[in-house]
Amino acid sequence: MAIAKVCGIETEYGIQVRGAESNPVAASSALINAYVSGKLRSIDWDFEHERPGADARGFSYPDSFAPEIEMQLVNAVLTNGARYYVDHAHPEVSTPECLTALEVVRFDRAAEEIVRASMAAAKRLLNDGSEIVTYKNNSDGKGNSYGCHENYLVDRATPFARIVSQITPHFVSRQVFCGAGKVGSELAGTSSSSVPYQISQRADFFEEEVGLETTLKRPIVNTRDEPHCDPQKYRRLHVIVGDANMSEVATYLKVGTTAIVLAMIEDDMIGSELTLANPVSAIRQISQDPLLTTTVALRDGTRLTAIELQWALLERARKYERSHGLACVGDDVAVDLLARWETVLAGLESDRNSVAHWVDWVAKQRLVDGFADRHQLSPSDAKLKAIDLQYHDMRADRCLATRVGLETLISEHDVRTAMTEPPESTRAYFRGKCLQRWPSEIVAANWDSMVFDVGREPLRRVPMLEPLRGTAKLVGALFDECTTAAELLARLDA
Amino acid sequence: MAEHTQKQKQASSRTEETLEDLPVGAPQGEKLKAELDDLLDEIDDVLETNAEDFVKSYVQKGGE
Numbered sequence: 001m002a003i004a005k006v007c008g009i010e011t012e013y014g015i016q017v018r019g020a021e022s023n024p025v026a027a028s029s030a031l032i033n034a035y036v037s038g039k040l041r042s043i044d045w046d047f048e049h050e051r052p053g054a055d056a057r058g059f060s061y062p063d064s065f066a067p068e069i070e071m072q073l074v075n076a077v078l079t080n081g082a083r084y085y086v087d088h089a090h091p092e093v094s095t096p097e098c099l100t101a102l103e104v105v106r107f108d109r110a111a112e113e114i115v116r117a118s119m120a121a122a123k124r125l126l127n128d129g130s131e132i133v134t135y136k137n138n139s140d141g142k143g144n145s146y147g148c149h150e151n152y153l154v155d156r157a158t159p160f161a162r163i164v165s166q167i168t169p170h171f172v173s174r175q176v177f178c179g180a181g182k183v184g185s186e187l188a189g190t191s192s193s194s195v196p197y198q199i200s201q202r203a204d205f206f207e208e209e210v211g212l213e214t215t216l217k218r219p220i221v222n223t224r225d226e227p228h229c230d231p232q233k234y235r236r237l238h239v240i241v242g243d244a245n246m247s248e249v250a251t252y253l254k255v256g257t258t259a260i261v262l263a264m265i266e267d268d269m270i271g272s273e274l275t276l277a278n279p280v281s282a283i284r285q286i287s288q289d290p291l292l293t294t295t296v297a298l299r300d301g302t303r304l305t306a307i308e309l310q311w312a313l314l315e316r317a318r319k320y321e322r323s324h325g326l327a328c329v330g331d332d333v334a335v336d337l338l339a340r341w342e343t344v345l346a347g348l349e350s351d352r353n354s355v356a357h358w359v360d361w362v363a364k365q366r367l368v369d370g371f372a373d374r375h376q377l378s379p380s381d382a383k384l385k386a387i388d389l390q391y392h393d394m395r396a397d398r399c400l401a402t403r404v405g406l407e408t409l410i411s412e413h414d415v416r417t418a419m420t421e422p423p424e425s426t427r428a429y430f431r432g433k434c435l436q437r438w439p440s441e442i443v444a445a446n447w448d449s450m451v452f453d454v455g456r457e458p459l460r461r462v463p464m465l466e467p468l469r470g471t472a473k474l475v476g477a478l479f480d481e482c483t484t485a486a487e488l489l490a491r492l493d494a
Numbered sequence: 495m496a497e498h499t500q501k502q503k504q505a506s507s508r509t510e511e512t513l514e515d516l517p518v519g520a521p522q523g524e525k526l527k528a529e530l531d532d533l534l535d536e537i538d539d540v541l542e543t544n545a546e547d548f549v550k551s552y553v554q555k556g557g558e
Contacts, residue, residue: 012558014552014554015554016551016552024554087558088555088556088558089554089555090554090555135552139554140553141549141552142553144553144554144555144556145556145558146554146555146556146558147558149558215558216556240558353527366530367530367533367534367537370530370531370534371534374534382545382546382548382549382550383545385545386541386545386548386549387537389548389549389552390540390541390542398540398542400533400537400540403529403533403540404529404530404533405525405530
């Protein structure tokens with residue numbers, strides 16, 4: 001049976017300084033420091049076990065550009081179990097490990113509010129009228145892209161080649177409900193008249209079917225094999241193909257449907273019928289057709305629309321639910337996920353405006369088209385690109401996504417709580433609670449361990465190789481019973 | 495422990511809410527249309543005044 005689909009999202013935000021000169025690395029550091037300095041003593045991230053260059057296919061790529069990790073940059077661990085850091089030239093938040101798609105939405109929303117709070121804190125500190133502004137999008141419209149990556153726990157026993165061939169049809173077609181929409185195209189040879197609007201922010205940037213890179217020649221399936229947990233038992237599928245969503249329901253569907261498809265792959269319930277003939281051209285063709293009528297070729301010659309591919313996956317998911325159950329994605333959310341998956345496909349098929357409160361690219365397109373109609377603008381008008389950009393603007397007074405009537409799943413109270421409280425369902429609970437209780441005794445933390453300094457003894461590393469240990473259920477009592485970190489370590493030894 | 499119990503309770507009521515909140519149909523569509531019209535009315539106040547400069551100056555380094 002498929003293992004629990006522990007999951008999370010890492011989002012790089014676009015960043016710009018208004019009213020002063022600055023470079024994006026310095027601005028990202030200033031933004032994060034402004035937040036962290038007001039909250040807690042900064043805990044260093046521990047890089048000991050990071051292996052971003054390892055390839056899941058079991059071989060190394062001497063010529064490939066393994067992702068660099070800039071050790072000197074700001075890198076904080078938050079009490080909600082998240083990581084907040086500078087990645088290349090962007091501020092990035094990784095949610096803590098979550099057990100369900102709904103939890104991911106909660107912590108992704110909390111990350112947005114952390115970034116907004118950082119902008120406010122930075123504005124107070126800068127004190128010269130300048131302002132650091134961030135955007136939850138994936139492209140600057142000029143050929144530069146930055147990512148919103150998802151991560152899913154997968155059984156190591158599942159052959160990686162099966163994951164690649166069977167997840168690809170989902171990665172190519174799921175954009176119909178989780179694409180964030182983009183005015184124009186950044187592909188060479190396109191123009192605002194040939195592609196005035198497309199479904200996905202990211203499709204322009206994918207050039208390979210499978211590979212290790214994330215910054216150039218981006219692959220639809222990324223092979224980074226860095227599980228951040230017991231490597232004998234698990235993989236972490238690192239998904240780079242998605243858009244950052246402003247819509248909570250889009251994030252929920254993106255993560256939830258992908259978790260379900262991965263569970264079906266683990267249990268070998270997908271089959272090879274949906275294998276695509278040419279995934280790279282298919283992901284672009286689908287993105288460039290907001291009418292959703294384009295068909296793409298399967299390997300057997302059949303042609304299907306993206307919606308038809310999604311119906312085929314949903315049909316398999318319904319069968320899978322009956323034969324295996326969906327406990328691995330959370331019984332409480334699985335029923336809701338399947339119902340919404342069906343509703344969104346039916347809505348896109350019949351009247352896509354009926355799902356404009358769920359689907360970012362539909363919501364954004366209504367705004368762009370409505371504005372263009374009203375003012376008789378050409379597709380290349382800068383105002384339409386400004387609407388695109390401001391849809392993702394993290395300034396409350398400029399953000400358009402918060403004004404288009406998107407449905408929310410998480411209450412404001414729950415979002416606020418998730419800014420400082422970890423999820424109870426994974427090892428992130430242990431990380432977050434330790435940071436809340438004993439920040440001065442923790443010298444380093446990362447996904448799969450924490451290092452304590454409790455005085456006399458040598459530094460103590462607590463391994464956390466099991467994502468589902470360290471939950472509130474398993475260690476909640478321990479935190480109630482221990483008053484010092486030394487006591488906690490003694491109890492863990494016992 | 496009281497805090498844990500309370501959180502669990504919130505979590506379960508949260509789930510019930512999402513299960514009930516499914517239907518999409520004409521009323522939703524009309525509401526959205528009205529909201530869109532209102533937003534188009536006020537969008538000049540929200541949009542950056544110099545769209546050309548705003549869009550041009552938004553240049554990012556690649557990430558990931």
